[in-house]
Amino acid sequence: ARILVLLSGNGSNLQAILDESAAGHLAGDVVGVIANRSDAYGLERAGSASIPTKVLEHTLFASREDYDESLAGLIDTFEPDIIVLAGFMRILTADLVRRYQGKMINIHPSLLPKYTGLNTHRRAIEAGDKEHGCSVHFVTEELDGGPVILQAKVPIFEDDDEQSVQQRVQEQEHRIFPLTVHWIATGRAKLIDGVANLDGKPL
Ligand code: GRF
Numbered sequence: 001a002r003i004l005v006l007l008s009g010n011g012s013n014l015q016a017i018l019d020e021s022a023a024g025h026l027a028g029d030v031v032g033v034i035a036n037r038s039d040a041y042g043l044e045r046a047g048s049a050s051i052p053t054k055v056l057e058h059t060l061f062a063s064r065e066d067y068d069e070s071l072a073g074l075i076d077t078f079e080p081d082i083i084v085l086a087g088f089m090r091i092l093t094a095d096l097v098r099r100y101q102g103k104m105i106n107i108h109p110s111l112l113p114k115y116t117g118l119n120t121h122r123r124a125i126e127a128g129d130k131e132h133g134c135s136v137h138f139v140t141e142e143l144d145g146g147p148v149i150l151q152a153k154v155p156i157f158e159d160d161d162e163q164s165v166q167q168r169v170q171e172q173e174h175r176i177f178p179l180t181v182h183w184i185a186t187g188r189a190k191l192i193d194g195v196a197n198l199d200g201k202p203l
Contacts, residue, residue, distance in 0.1 A: 001028035001185035004080035006088040007035055011042020013086035013107060016174035017181060018049050026178060027185040032078040034071070036090055058090065068096040075100070082184050085139065086177070094141045102191035104139040105184065107177050109169050111135060111151055116144035121165045125156060132156050132165060134173045136180040138191045147196035149189050149203065150176045 003026075005014050014033065020026045033046040033053045046053045056074055061067035067090075075083060085106040097104070110120040112135040124132040133153040140146035152172035156165055183189035189198050196203045 001081040002031045002079060003028045003082045003084060003181060003185070004075060004078045005030055005033045005042075005046075005084045005086050006075075007033065007040055007042040007086045008037055008089040009040050009042065009087050011040065011045045011086065012170060013084075013173055013177050014042045015045050017084065017086070017178045018045070018051070020178035020182070022049075026182050028082065028181065031080065034074060036088070042086070064091070064093055065095075068093040072096055072099055082181060084177075084181060091143060092139070097139055097141050101140070102138065105136055105149070105180060106139050106144070106146070107173055108135050108137065108144050109166070109173070111153065112137060112144060112148055121162045121169065125160065125162065125165060129156055132169065134169050134176065136176055138196055140194070147191065147194065147203070149183070149196050149198070150180050152176045 005017065007014055017026065018030060021030060030051050033042060033051055035043050035053065035055050036058045038055045038057065043053050054074055056071055058067050061070065081103065083100050083104040085104065110124065111133045115123050131153055133151055135148050135151045137148045138146040152175060154168045154172055180189060189196065
């Protein structure tokens with residue numbers, strides 16, 4: 001499968017996918033990386049792995065619709081089978097999401113449906129949660145609301161802070177995100193009539 005990664009920042013999840021691919025654990029290749037910011041460190045990670053990169057800066061567009069139209073054109077030049085949102089900090093228009101329905105996945109740092117949106121670690125700590133984690137889901141028009149494919153849980157301890165929790169969650173992100181990409185690449189995970197399926201059974 002042809003895997004395209006979209007990101008805005010550090011790209012540690014991109015790195016995890018590249019590492020699993022290099023280890024022969026992924027039924028696909030990362031064919032490109034698109035960032036909406038030229039200073040995204042993930043672009044350097046891609047460069048080190050000789051992966052083609054493109055930057056499409058949202059600040060140069062007058063509207064979200066204009067940006068997403070350009071983005072769709074750029075995405076299509078890579079002819080991807082799977083589009084991976086790995087810390088791509090943009091809300092996508094309904095048109096863009098519909099165009100890639102079933103092909104686009106996102107990782108979110110919470111146990112969805114809990115804590116959609118930002119600052120998930122702080123919110124989980126402040127709520128006194130003992131359990132937290134991350135979720136990989138198909139992207140649909142509802143922000144962070146698409147069908148979940150795989151989640152990983154971590155504990156929250158008394159003496160944790162936002163940073164220690166984030167680190168614990170990210171270790172799990174780096175396990176479940178490449179695995180989910182592999183499941184989609186091999187056809188194990190699919191979106192069917194709006195429902196995530198694994199091995200032919202609805203999740
Ligand atoms: C991750 O925490 C992910 O859950 C969120 O954005 C962050 C991206 O991290 N969607 P990185 O750029 O992959 O290191």
